[in-house]
Amino acid sequence: MTNIKFASAALILALATGAAFAAGMEEKAQAPATGFEQMDTNHDGLISKEEGALREDVATLWEAADANKDGSLDAAEFSAFETTEPAQQ
Numbered sequence: 001m002t003n004i005k006f007a008s009a010a011l012i013l014a015l016a017t018g019a020a021f022a023a024g025m026e027e028k029a030q031a032p033a034t035g036f037e038q039m040d041t042n043h044d045g046l047i048s049k050e051e052g053a054l055r056e057d058v059a060t061l062w063e064a065a066d067a068n069k070d071g072s073l074d075a076a077e078f079s080a081f082e083t084t085e086p087a088q089q
């Protein structure tokens with residue numbers, strides 16, 4: 001009888017620890033590396049405004065990031081945006 005109780009307690013503890021561990025892992029993955037490839041979801045080599053909306057900073061500073069005002073970000077514009085880290089005005 002007590003053996004069964006102990007076994008279930010151990011199982012519950014193991015599950016709880018596993019869940020806590022998984023939750024911790026998920027929290028670490030919260031800041032995803034969203035690079036050009038990840039944002040260019042249709043892989044046409046450009047980030048459209050819709051694709052740019054995936055990232056809040058890109059969406060917010062879209063006008064500044066789209067340097068040539070053609071309505072999309074190419075790799076050069078995106079990397080310039082990434083390296084400039086423009087200060088919020």
Ligand SMILES: [Ca+2]
Pocket residue numbers: 039040041042043044045046047048051
């Ligand atoms: Ca695209």
Ligand SMILES: [Ca+2]
Pocket residue numbers: 066067068069070071072073074077
């Ligand atoms: Ca552009």
